Amino acid sequence: MEANYIQSRQNEQVKNLVKLRERKHRDRQSRFLIEGLREIGHALRAGFEITQVYICPEFYPAGGAHADFVEKTLQAARCPVTRLSTEAFEKASVREGPDGLIAVATQQNNVLSDLKLSQPPLILILEGIEKPGNLGAILRSADGAGVDAVILVDCVLDLYNPNAIRSSQGLLFALPIVSTDRDTLSQWLEAQSIPCLASTPDTDRLHWDVDYQCGIALMMGSESDGLSPYWLERATQKIRIPMTGQADSLNVAAAAAVCLYEAKRQRSLSKRQNKIYKKTSQASQT
Template sequence: MKQIQSPQNPLIKSLLLLQEKAKARKQSGTFLIEGQREITLALQGGYQLETVLFVPEMIATTSLQSQVPQSVTWIEISREVYQKLAYRDTTEGIIAVAKMQNHELETLILPQNPLLLVAEAIEKPGNLGALLRTADAVGADAVVIANPKTDLYNPNIVRSSVGCLFTNSIATGTSAEVISFLQQKNIAIYSATLQNANAYHENDYTGPTALVVGTEATGLTEAWREAATQNIIIPMSGTIDSMNVSVAAAILLFEAKRQRGFT
């Protein structure tokens, strides 16, 4: 088995670029996954691994080795190398190099009566990671990111989603493309906005439904307000008129699941 002891190794330098640069990830079509649970979820989600790097004294790889295809290269690395690569404060001693998946709208496979979360122009990776966790928790059929403002494989998204990047069906596109896609599929659009809206719990989400949320700062663009089957609002009693986007999404999604009987 190959061993790497120095952070100056050319392979390690290339992996550091994957952590730091969206351009490097795009050019190579690969990204890093840190942690045994996340790697396991990626494998379950159909992601292909190229390489697994691990620190022998930090992790027992036996259970994971049985899940990883034999074609994947395993490399022993030193603690020094791992600490250079690791993105999280709490470490497990294992990192994988994985191939990105295709997230075009045309690849999205939906059930007969889908429940979708659509998020427009979310800028903060942490918020996007939290949205993916929320979608996984509620069992949404897909997450669609309209007008994406951050690289889906940003290490902070991988980290903050705690592996839910791999458990959700995810597609991306412009707002115009996503709206057209939803209309063609006869999926009702419920846009969370302050303008011309009724209370979210007054609507019926038992049919094909897309719940659409935007940024906390500017909200949804006009295109979503105009395309909506119904604009919806979460009534609030405080001074401010907005909340964290993942919290808003959770409220809407769990109401939809309540109406559907949590199936």
């Protein structure tokens, strides 16, 4: 694949890549950066529009996967490709160890009515999350636990923050994610008849003492303040993770993982029991 070439760090395209590190420029352009083969691959598979890809083969890891990705995957997706000098790429990259691939993509603005939920649904609601690293880690856990959707409510954090994308390892693109306000979300939850499970240290009920097999929305609050009184008052049930040390709670990313995997454990166990019951019933009829 023949690519255009940019040598100078002062090139306007390179300057714009640097601008897209900031939320105000991402919002103005409705564009954002994706860095790394794995992350760009997830975005393509999720149907994100890639408007431009910048490559620097000097940074490709050994093995040939990156060259194949550019020659085959990007070409098949008809993504425009521009080659950067090492100096220009280093200026554009936000990573300490870049792998030679940066993409510019168009933002997607999903709304609650877009969500397609399984039955019974498992939804994760995050209120006021502030740190991109925590958001990324939570999204990895949500993907692994089989969450149907992640809803960010009154979130000060930009979903397309480069650090959120990096810490999620690109799984941000694999999940249906909606940003909304509390009134809109409250009305939607009521219309969907989905009970809310609020994580808070101020309750006696432990996280494993509730039934996750029904449709449920797990709610986690901000790193500093937890869930607001608004959501604590509206929760169907409140849960806490047992702590035996001096700390009263886990980091929000760790807490989300613990609760989500308890939901996955219960649901997986229920499926196995149903399979065993069906096999036993069939055997007794023969």
